[in-house]
Structures are given as C-alpha cells and as structure tokens.
Amino acid sequence: MSQWKRIQQLEIRHLEHVDYLYDDNFPMDIRQGLASWIEAQDWELASNDESVAMVMFSNLLTQMEKVRSQEQNFLQRHNLKIIHQQLQVKYSSNPALMARVICSCLKEERRILESACMQEQGPLEKSLQNSVALERQKNIDNRVGLIRGSVQLMDQAVKFIEDMQDDFDFRYKTLQSRDQAERNSEHMKQEVTRLQEMLNRLDFKRKEVLSKMDIVVKEIDDVMNSQLYPELQDWKRRQQITAIGGPQLTGLEQLQNWFTLTVQSLFQIKRQLDKLGELVLKVTYESDPIPLQKPQMEDKLKYLIYHLIKSSFVVEKQPCMPTHPQKPLIIKTGVQFTTKVRLLVKLPEVDYQLKVKTTFDNRQFFILTNNTKVMDIEDYSNGCLSVEFRHLQLKEKKYINGTKGNEGLLSVTEELHSLSFEACFTVQGLTIDLEICSLPLVVISNVSQLPGGWASVMWYNLLTDEPKNLTFFTNPPRANWTQLSEVLSWQFSAQAGRGLDKEQLTMLGEKLLGHHVSCSDYQVSWSRFSKENIPGKSFSFWMWLDSILELIKKHLLPVWSENYIMGFVSKETERILLKDKEPGTFLLRFSESHLGGITFTWVDREDNGEVKFNSVEPYTKNRLSALPFADIIRDYKVISEGVVKENPLKFLYPNIPKDEAFGRLYNSPPSKGETGNSSSVISTPPPSQSPEPPMTPGEFNMLNEHLCFDIDSVSTQTHTKYTQENTSGGKTPGLLVLVRAGTRGRSERQVL
Template sequence: MSQWKQIQQLDIKFLEQVDYFYDDNFPMELRQVLANWIESQDWETASNHESMATVLFNNFLIQLERQCSQEQNFLHRHNLKRIFHQIQVKYKTNPLHMAAVICNCLREERRILSTASMQEQGPLEKSMQNSATLEKLKVLDNKVAVIRSSVQMLDQGVKYLEDMQDDFDFRYKTLQLRDPVERNSLTMKQEVTTLQEILNRLDFKRKEILSKIADVIKEIDTLISSQLNPELKEWKRRQQIACIGGPVLIGLDQLQNWFTLTAQSLFQIKRQLDKLGELILKVTYETFMCLKQPCMPTHPQKPLIIKTQVQFTTKVRLLVKLPEVDYQLKVKTTFDKDLPPGKVNRQFFILTNNTKVMDVEESTGCLSVEFRHLGPLSVTEELHSLNFEAMLMLQGLDIDLETCSLPLVVISNVSQLPGGWASVMWYNLLTDDPKNLGFFSNPLRASWSQLSEVLSWQFSSFAGRGLNKEQLNMLGDKLLGQHASYNDCQVSWSKFWKENIPGKSFSFWLWLDSILDLIKKHLLPVWIDGYIMGFVSKEMERALLKEKEPGTFLLRFSESHLGGITFTWVEQDENGEPKFISVEPYTKNRLNALPIADIIRDYKVIADGVVPENPLKFLYPDIPKDEAFGKHYNSQQNKGLISANVSDF
C-alpha cells in the first residue's frame, strides 16, 4: 500500500497533523494527484544536488501538466492550472528548495505513520495532547462567544443612548426657539421638567453602559491573562517539542480566531468609548509570534541551527486578523538584541533589507513575513536569538509589537551539526524560556523518561520509524548502565554529548547521530520495514540466536564504529553447539557501493576447499531472507563474491 493511502486511513487527529505541513509551499492537491510518482522519486538526494533537483522539478511540471490535461472536472482542472503556475514561478530559480520541501513532507508523513502505529505514548507526547483537550476548546469557544455577544449588546445600548441624546437635543433646541414670554407658562415648566428627566436618564444610562463596558473589559482581561495567553504559551511549548521531532503542531488557526475575535471586541469597545468621550483599551503584543523558527533549507528536520554564509528562513505571524491592518505592518529584525550582561555582540547582519512588510497568506488569510538571507557571522558555542519588532498604528493608537525566535545555534561547518542539534534538543526539552541564552552555563539534567521519548522522535522524524521499548532499554543500558528501571534516572548534558562512552573515542549522542545519518542515507527502506533490530547488546544477540535454526541472522548497529551496521548469524560447531559469527561493520563508504539488501543476498563465506555459499538463511526470528529483503534487491545480482572479515564486533 502506498504511503499516501496509509495516510488517508489514519484517525482524524493524525490527519489534522498532516494538514498542518501542507501549505502554499506544497499544496496537498499536488500530493493527492501525483501521489505514486512523488513517492517513486529520490527527493532526499535531490535536496542536496542541484542538477538532480532541476531534473526532478522539470519532470514534476511535466507530470502536473499531464494531470491537468486529463482532469475532467472543470473546477479541479482550473485549480490544478493555478497551482501549476504558482509552483513554476516559486521554484523555477530554486529547485533545491522544492526538493527539500517535498522531502520534508514525506518524512513528516512517515513520522506520523510511525507515531500512529506505536501503542504507547511517552509523557511528553501525552502532555502535549492533554494541553488541548476538546473540553478546553469548547470552554474557550463559549467564553469568546459570550464576550462577543456582550459587546454587541453594548453596541445596542450605545445606539439607544445616541437616540436619547438626539431626542434631548431636538427638544432642547425646540424649547430654545419658543417665545420668551411663554417661559413662565405651565406648559414650558412641564417641558423643562421632561428635559431634566431625559437628562437624568441619559446620565444614568451613560454610567450604566460605562459600568457594563468595565465589566466586559475585565472579562476580556481575565480571558487573555488566564486562558488565551496560557494557551498560546502551551502552543509555543508544543512548537519547541515539534522542533525536536515531537508531535506536529496543530491549533494555531483556532488561536488566531480567538485572538482576532477578542481584538475585534476591544476595538469595538474603543469605538463605543470614543462616542462616550472616554478611552479604555488593553492590547497585548503576545499575539505577535514567531511561526517558523530559523531553519536552513538543506536541513529542514533540524531547525534552530544556522550556518555562516548559508541562507535560512524564518517567519513571523500576527494572530489578530483585522482588514484595516493588511499590508501596512512593517517588521524589523535584529540579532541578539537582549544579550545577557558581559556577552559580546555577535557580528550578525542581514544581507538584504532587515525591514519587510507583512503580507496576507492566501491559504490562511493571516499576516506573515519571511526573512531569508542572513550572515556571515563569527562563531562561538553560545545560544543566540533573532528578534522581530513592528509598530501597529490603528484607530489612533500606536501599539508596539515584539517577539523573538527560540534560541538558535550557529555553526561554521556541517561537521558541527551533531553538536548543534544536541544543544537544540537539550534546550527545548528542558526549558520554555525563549530568552534564556545563558542556559548552557549551567544546563539542567534530563530524566531518562523524557530523553528516551525525544530519542525515539529522532528516529521517527528522520527515519520514519521510532524506537520500541526493547531498543530504548538497550540505549538506556549504554548511557546509564544496567538498571531495573530507568525512568527516574537523571542524565547530565555532559554525559549525553561531551563525555566519551567508556572505552570509546566518541560520545553517546555522536554515536547515535551517526547511526541516524547511516539509516537516512543508506538503510531507510529496510529500517522502515522493521527488519533492523539495531540496538541489541552482544549478550542479548547470542541469547536470541542460540535456539534458532542455523543461518538465522539479525542486523544491529556497531558499538565500536561510528555509523556502522553489522550482522551476526548462528551455526553449529562440531559438537552441535551454537556458534555465532559476526562481520566487520559496514559503514557509509562501503554502503555507497552496494545496498545492504544486495550485500545480504550475495554474501558468501570463503573457506579452503569448500564451494562458497551464503550462510544467511532466515532473518530473526524466522523470516526467509528473500521474503524480508526481496523487494529491495537490485535486479542484477552481483557476480563477484561479497565477503567480510569475520570477527566479534
């Protein structure tokens, strides 16, 4: 079954996550009509090779044009033609970007499929889901609706007051035109008394409306401070978790709706107060936020890392949608505006204009702006921040808006990516303070229950399949030593990234990241199928194989090499006892020449006087080798002998 068909069969909560990352950059309509063709292309490689990206871009346009000509439905054909022209204009000069966007979408789909297939959720994912329960949404919807209704009622009250005022003005002016000789008449005295009564009612009604306005403003203040701002803070926390591989972000459009309705109510109250000759208004800049965190197009799965001299993008969004604001808001961006005391200002600068006008996004209707070209800069091991400022002038008010990105890491060479990503993960896992740029001066510890969930997300996000409980237990053994229970164990930043594994020349994260890179570039289909056990100790490996048929084998990642995979099979010695044979790990250099499936198919053991044969018969526990790997074989079998040094790796 194709990946797209699997996606369409997911529950609604997962379909909402899919809907989040399909936008104007790559509309979901294209994913639907070109599903099979898209999945058959190597977007991963194309995203790093311009010539291949250009070829795929041109082929993409040919496929889409063909689909347009075959579409019978007039409206669908019209929409496809419109999208065709948008894509052509958007990516004509930057096909690499399109390849990266599609590659990212396919990765996110695989991650969601992996998440949907997992029976258990970790504490972080559960907390992310519990923060946006259906009941809370209903309560907020109702509260915003009640405030809107109250403001509409106030409008009616102000209108009634205006009518009373007009009636008073008419009576008063009419009375002023009467003959002065009649002023002492009984009729005149009665009319004056009536005018006084109207004036008293006007005064009472004004005070009544002002009191109701004060009550509504108090309700709005409570709504913003106790519900909307905390909900936005929780969304930003979910954004942090999503940055490091967690559940895909949803719910921002709903937040925008709440903030917009609330802002509309406030400005409506302002107009009411203007009519009453007073002004009471409260405005929050929390509705101005960083939607897309800084990210290099070549590494969409690793946001918040930027490289010197390399373009990256970031996007800010205003969560209040008012027609009179559209196309007027200018945003200025600066680096490290609020550095901690004693920090030296880094030499960041923007290569183009650092002030841009926000545009209305066609797909969402929201106001947003992207900054793209930034750098060069000096490099240290500190966290940095990108600030955004704007001035909103509306209905006679000057409202200062300000927000900032999450702390980001700067590198000067791609070899620093593992360390940069380790910093991004650790920070976003353990704190939600966006201005804590001194976090790593005294980094917090992480519990294993937190860290293990994030590690599983890395494999789900980067490689389309998360880690099961047994694999995570093995990683816990490697990082913490053998424990009956890991959940309460605390892991330091130094142990995770800086300290070498005992007896090795590399740290735990560097070892794990090299495995992720190996899977991503050379083992992805086999990993997604679940045929790589991967994380299993030598002791457990032998325990699993010793009772199996001779020729049963399993694949695991090397513990002695960075980015290596080996396989071990079981045979019987002369006494009928199990004998375990492992091969020298295959690294990316060796896998560049031959895929792992072909290595398994064509593997031979060379022995004196014996015809070479393939000792690999069954993938653990008992799957025939060709049944497991057959669909990944190349059509042409290798005629040479594929062998490796047999040892204990």
C-alpha cells in the same frame, strides 16, 4: 501497502488527528486522489530546491488534471477544478512552500502511524495531544464568540442612545425657542417634565452601556491573561518540541483567529467610547457618567490593545539552514539561513509598509546580508502580515590579537546566541514597538560541529522554555530518561522515517545508564549524554547515536523503513535470540565499536551440533557507498580454505526468508548465470582504506563473467587474502580481495 491506505485503517481517534492536518493549503481530496504519486516524490528535496519544486508543482497540476478527467462524479470534478485553481494562485510564485506543506503532512502521517502501532505515546507527546487541550480551545472559541456578540449589541445600544439624545436635543431646543410668555403655560410645564424624564432615561442608558462596556472589557482582560497568552505560550512550547523532531506544529491559524477577533473587539469598543465622547459635546449634565468613566476606560483599552498586538508578533519559522531542514537553530558561518516572523492580528488600519529589522546578539558575529525587510500580506494566512528572511548570513568578527573575550568558558556548540526582530508602527493613535527573539541558536564554523550543536539544541529545548536563557550551558540541568528517550526516538522518526520501539530504547538506556535504565525517572547529565566518552571508546554516546542516524539516512533507509534492522541489541542478547534458530538465521544490528557501522550475525551449527555464531566486520558509510546494503545481503559469500561457499544468510530474524524480506529492495540483478540467493563470488565493496575507487555493479558483473579460473588453482603469483574465525563469536570479513601481478609489474586489486 501505501501509507495512505494504512492511514485509512486507523481508529477514529487517530483519523481525527489526520483530519486536522489537511486544509486549503493541502486539501485531502488531492491526498486521496494522488496518494501513490505523492508518496513516490521527494518533497523534502523540493522544499529546499526552487527548480525541483517548480517541476514537481507542474507535475502535480498535471496529475490533478488526469485524475479530474477520469472522475465520473460531477460534483467531485467541480471540486477538483476549484482546488486546481486555488493551488495555482497560492503556489505558482512559491512552489517550494507547497513542497514544505506536503512534506510536513507526510511526516506527520508517519508519526501518527507510528504512535498507533505503539502501545502508548511518550509523556511529551501525550501532553501535546490530549482531550483537555481540545476542551480548552473550544472554551476559548466560545468566549471569544460571546465577546464579539456582546460588542455587536453594544453598537446597537450606542446607536439607540444617539437617537434618544437627538430626540431630546430637538425637543429641548424647540422649548428654548418658545417666547417667555409661553414658558409658564401648562403645556410648557408638561413639556419640561417630559424632557426631564427623557434626560433621566438618557442618563440610565449611558450608565447601562458604560457598565456593559466595563463588563466586556474585564472579560477580554480575563480571556487574554487566563487563556490567550497561555495558549500562545503553549504554541511556543510546541514549536520547541517540533524543532527537535516532535509532533508537527499546528494551531497558529487558530491563535491568529482568536487574536484578531479579540483585538477587533477592543478597537470596536474604543470607537463606541469615542462616539459617547462626541455625544457629551452635544448634551451633558451634572453627574454625567461619560466624562467620569471614559478616561479610565480608555486607558484600559489602550493597555489591552498595546499588549495584545505586541504579544501577537511571533517567530513563525525559527532560523534554519535550507541545507539542514531537520536541524533548525544551528547556523554555520558563511551559509545562508532563513527565518520568518508574523503578526497574528489582522488590522486594516496598519500601514503595510511595516519594516522589520533583524539583529544578532552583539558578540563575535554579525549579519553580513541585508537585515531589513518589509512585511507583506499573505493570502493563505487570511490577510495577516508576515516577512520571511531567506538569505541571511553570519560572519565572524575579526578581533585584535585574536581575542574573543569569553573564549574557553564553553565549547563552541554550547555557546547560545539570539536573533532579534524589531518593528514599530502606529495604529489609531497608538504607537506600538514590536520585538521578539528567536529560540537560542548555536553557531558553528565547520560541519563537523553539527552533531555537537544539535545535541545542545535538543537538550535546551527539551528542558527549558526560557527563550532568553543564553547561559543555559554554564550549569545545564539533568534530563529525565523517559523524556530523553522519547526525544531520541523522534530523531529517528523525523530523520529516518521510523522511530524506535520500546526494546530498542531499552537497549539504548542500558548503554547510557547501565542498570539504572529500569528507573524511568533516572536523571541523565548533559556531560554523560554528549561530552564524556563511552567507557573503552573514543566517542560519546550522542556521537555514536548520531553517526548511526547518518548511516541510516544515507545508506540504509529502505531497509530501516521496512523494520528489518533490529539495530540496538547487545552481543549477549543477540546470541540469546539466535541460538535456538534455524542455521542461517541472521539479524542486523548497529556496531557498538565503530562510529556509524552496521553488522550482521548468523547462527550455524558444527557437525557435532554445537552452536556457533558468525559476525562480519561492520559496514560503514565508505563501504556502503559502493553497493546497496540489500544487494550485499543477497550476494554475501564466505571463503573457507580457498573454497567459495554458498550464501550462509537464509532467514532474517526471526524466520523470514531472506529474499522474501529483501527482494523488493534489491537494486541490481544477481551475477549472470546465478539466481535466487546464491552468487559465484562476494560482491561486497572494498575496505575504506582502499585507495582505488570501488567498482560499479556493471564493472563487477563484467569481471565476474570473465573469471573462469578455479580459486584453488590460481597461479603462484596470485595471493588470496582472507581471514575467518568460525569459533563462537568469530568474525568473517565482509569481502574477499585477490591481489595478483599486473601486466606492467604492479599489483591490481579486484574485489570479488
């Protein structure tokens, strides 16, 4: 079943979250009409390769035209035409942006499906998606809307005062122009009385509008401090969570709308106050409220405008290498990385030649490439200013005598750095200095440091929201296992398409914490997670887990996506699960003794009925690079006493026939003359230490067709190497190697 069909079967509460994903950037009409085609494309590749993105964008438009031509509903055809035009305008010059948008939506769909299948979300994800937050946002919408309405009404009030004052001014000047003899007449006395009444009403209206201004300004101040700034901080916190694999980040457009409407209200009040100041130049009097209250109110308005605009300068996309889009905030020297800043307020008055300068913290690195760019208007962001630095690159400084100063205090992957952005502009007489920092970065010089750097990024962003705490790892806090396990599940969800279930997380907890895993609030130290070796092993817990992630991404993704890999299960639990199953029942789990290895164990029975378990040596990335894992399962054979036996793997745990489970995942046909789940020889790849390149499936099949000798009758020059232990828990190698004399006096190794 397609991902989109599964989405449509969710409960309303989940569908509401799905609805939130789709907007003008990626309309749901397209997701619906091109569901199968969209899911079949590699959007992640396109998001990091402009040429691929351009081809896929063109293909998308072609697919849309095809769907539109087949659509019977006139209105829907019209809508598709409009959407087609909008997408061309938005993405023709930047198709990779479209790929990133679609990729993000698909990932978030998978997360929603995953959370819907689990009994409950983790505490971090719950805190980001709750009804309280939605109510809070509705409240901000209402308050900002009411403020805008009040400011509009004050415009009318100021205009009314202006008209009233013009009337008063005209009558007053008319009275002044009369002869002295007329001024003492009864008519003139009545006119003076009327003028006094007009002045009293004018004074009352001036006081009234100033009072309303004061109330609105205080309301804006309260909204900014009690709601807008906390909402912005909440968005920044959610950005941290998204950076380490959490739920897709949303809400920036909403923040932009609130900030823009609020700053527009402040500027409008400022203009109204300026207008009142102009009126004072024409008519003033003793105890005139405008000169008395205007200076203080102006200062308050300037203060609010300054801080609102200053806080609206945000890092929209944290620094990230395009080669590792799922691991932001790690920068390798000499490799380009991208980042993007944005101004959340839309101000027509702002000079659009606004230059942003980015600098790296002044220690042992500096930015090699151009570090200054001009902000520009983005149409799809409703006209706000932003700038994306796409080609930044770091270089390490050369030091005299090779000394770096702080070297030795922390490991490279624990040293945190900061990327700063600065700009300055003037608007309506206000000079505003903009400055914002990225989240702390880890700088590496070799890709082998990537896993350690990512552990630091995860730990930091899980446990603190202080963006300038660069000394975090001098005394790193402990992590609560409940939250840490959720973040570990996110790694599999974000990088391998499916997170970990409760049982898998429990096994990981047992490996990391032992019996303490039953305590959900147990505190895990940084050292235990990432630095200390697992007892009896030469690697840490995180290095072991990260190597499994890499193995899944590169070699096991189809099998993992189908939920066929139990993965994290101890040998003891494995035997408990298999002992009462049909002979030939097997399960797949990750090796605990190898970095990045997967093994399978099957259950069998002796003639006397005694249960025995057979496990193969773990398959690592080197061995899995030759053949897909599903094909290995299909063609696996055991050699016993020189005899090739049939495939012992019959049922994937708990009771799924092997071909029913893996049939759709087979990449190559079985060997010629064989069908079903049997094969004449083992088609597993050579061991990692073999100096020869592995055979392709085609080479292997050709070899298999010409092998017409009986293994037991091979000449004395042929030696069969194999080992097998069929005792309880014994291991059977995942391959058979024939070593026979070559035609030119050398040995030829052939994998059978």
